[in-house]
Amino acid sequence: MATRKAAKKSELAQASANLSAAAGEVGTAMSHQLEAMGEAVNAGIAEAKKKAVARRDQAKRQINNLVKLAESQLKKAQAEFKKASKAAHKTIQKAEKKLEETKRSTSKKLASLEASAERKAKALKKAMEKESGAAKKSAGSAKKNAAGTASRKKAATTVKKADVAKKAAAPKKTSTVKASAKAAPKKKATRKSAKASPASAAAA
Structure with missing residues (x-):
């Protein structure tokens, strides 16, 4: 009986030892597996981190x-x-410069036109005054010419009348000397009046 109990104890001890060994192996395997899993996880994390x-x-x-x-x-x-x-900016400057030039040019042209208009007005005024003076002189001269012409016509008429009177007096033969003496002074008077008439016309 004692031998059987010892044998059972030894078997139990052996079984226990085997179990312990198996447990150790399982633990080691589990540890290795966990380590592998950890390494895999770490590798994945590293890869993911790298990516x-x-x-x-x-x-x-x-x-x-x-x-x-x-x-x-x-x-x-x-x-x-x-x-x-x-x-x-350059375009604006050019435009402003062109505007200023246009203003200056327009001012110069305007001043030139005003000066030209003033000169023309003065020249026209002088010409009108000259024409007015010439017209007055012409009117005076025409008046004088008309007066002279009238005087000359009057004198010519007087001379013609004297000639007619002379011709009318020449054929008549008066019987008396008194008649001829009277006719002669009349002829002389007529001639004197004919001579005086051109002189008075010239004086007029």
Whole structure:
């Protein structure tokens, strides 16, 4: 009986030892498996982190490229704006300069036209005054000529009358000397009046 109990104890001890060994192996296996899982997880995390960093770097590069492109476009726009502003400023200056030149030219032309108009008005006034004086002189001369013509006509009429009277007196033969003596002074008087008439006409 004692031998059987000892044998059972030894079997139990052996079984217990086997169980302990198996448990240790299971624990070791579990530990290795957990370690492997941890390493796998860490590797996955590292890979994910690596990918995330790569994506982040790529995103940074893209953002930097976009920022650089935006800055380049902004600089280009600013340069074009400055250029357009300078061109507009030059255009405005040219327009202002042209306006000033036009104003000066217009003022000069206006002054020239006013001066020319004044000169023409003065010349016209002088010409009118000259024509008026000439017309007055012409009227006076015409009046004098008319008076002289009238005097000459009057004198010519007187001479004709004297000639007619002379011709009428010549054929008549009076019988008395008194009649001829009376006719002679009349003829002389007629001739004197004919001579006096041109002189009075010239005086007129």
